[in-house]
Amino acid sequence: MTPPLRVLVHGGGIGGLTAATALARRGHRVDVVELRDALEALGVGIIQPSNALHVMREIGVLEQCLAAGFEWEVLTICDPAGGILAKIPQPRMDGAPSNNGIPRPALAQVLGEAATAAGATLRFGTTITELADEGEEVAVTLSDGSSERYDLVVGFDGIGSPLRKRLYGEQYAPEYTGFANWRVTLPRSPEVQGVVMSTGNLKAKALLTPIGDDLMYLGSVFAEAEDFRPDPEHAHEQLRERLAGFGGPIAEALAQVTDPAAVVYSRISQVTVEEPWHVGRVVLAGDAAHASTPHLAQGAAMAVEDALVLAQSLDAAETVPAALAAWEERRRPRAMWVQALSRAILKQETGAPTTPEEDELLKVGIPGAAHFLVKPY
Structure with missing residues (x-):
């Protein structure tokens, strides 16, 4: 297709x-509109698995991501007491490291600097109020x-x-799964050289993820009522209660x-648009x-794959x-x-019943999924 196309990206x-x-690197004229007033990100840290890093390489920002984060190669599985059960080397795609926190x-x-440098225009505090697909173009x-x-x-406007x-x-x-994520950023312990995941018969999972030379985050998933919200003055104590084992x-x-105030709480929901993901030129x-649960650390990776493949x-x-x-x-x-x-x-780790179809999927496991997802997308 001959550029430039006029493209509006809804969501920054x-x-x-x-x-x-x-x-924009391909010569298209791109406007990004974002409802927030500035280029900011909610939450704590994020894992960039190898397929996500491969996309970062393709758009020219791999080295910047690695410089800002913490590259790691091995997933450590522990029992609830902290005893090491396994150390699992992580696979990588051609030209990309295994993982980066x-x-x-x-x-x-x-990503904001890369978009601007490529020629895209970023407009904050802005959203779509009217939209009409007229066949050859969208007003x-x-x-x-x-x-x-x-x-x-x-x-790309979120869940x-x-x-x-x-x-x-x-x-x-969004469909609430019945579970929520508790996360908090902390100074990185020297022994946390990659993700350290503790799980077992507690029907819960907790993990430590390095996200820089000096930082890591503690994350955990628990079943929570849909209307539950942590007490703003006691959220750290509520987290301790849940991780007491x-x-x-x-x-x-x-x-x-x-x-x-350092505790970040988010309900885990998912979205499955069963109809076509595109209608006309939208x-x-x-x-x-x-949107999926975070149990493969692939939510953002799927989004950036979507972007590059588009x-x-x-x-x-x-x-x-x-x-x-x-594309679809x-x-x-x-x-x-x-x-x-x-x-x-999620169901397996929390003791919830699974379907026969899910039991078949679970035979792949997290290590098998990692090897599958470093195949070309």
Whole structure:
């Protein structure tokens, strides 16, 4: 397809900024609109597995990500007391390390600078207020009062995607899984040279993830009522209660958690858009189309894969609709496999009943999934 296309990316998160960079580097004219007032990232840190790092290499920011994070190669599995059960070397894609832990704000800065350097325009405090797909182009009115016509509108606007609601109403609203994630950033212990995961018969999982030379985060997953929220003054104590059965490095890290404001709590939900992810010249990607639980650490990886493959599909097709059809045919099986296995692992680790289909998926396991996901996407 001959550039430049006029592309609007709705959402300036990890997937949206990756898409903006990949598209702008190919000569397309890209606008990114983000409802937040600045380039910031909620949460603590994130794991970039090898397939995500391969995308970072393709858009020219691999070295920046590694410099801002902590590269690691081995997953350590411990029992609840902290005894080491296994050390599992992690696979890698050609030209990319096995894993990188990185603070979310640092990754947002790397990707924002890359998008701007590639020629994309970032507009904050802005969202879509009106949208009409007119066949050959999409007429868009933004909340700042401006109007523009685009060849393509891409929704990387997260699990609560306003663009998804425009296309499908509440039909694909996020589904709460019954579990929530507790996370807190801490000084990195010298022995945490990669992810340290403790699990066992406690129907819970806790892990330590290095995200820099000096930082790591403690994460844990527990069953929580949908309306539960931590007490703002006692969140650290509530986390301690939930992790009371863990010893070893988890207990040592937990002893450092003294500030309730440092505890980040998020419910784990998923989204499965069963209808096409694209309608005309409007397409949903990342969590807007296929949000999954975090149990394979692949949510953001699937989003950045979506972004790069979209750019590649536009390269190869003669029309935008043909590119979107080819993109979805390539992306849906892989993203749905990640979602299904992630949910099955959540159930397995927390003692929830699994289906026969999930039992088959669980035979792959986390190590097997890692080897599968370093295959070309």
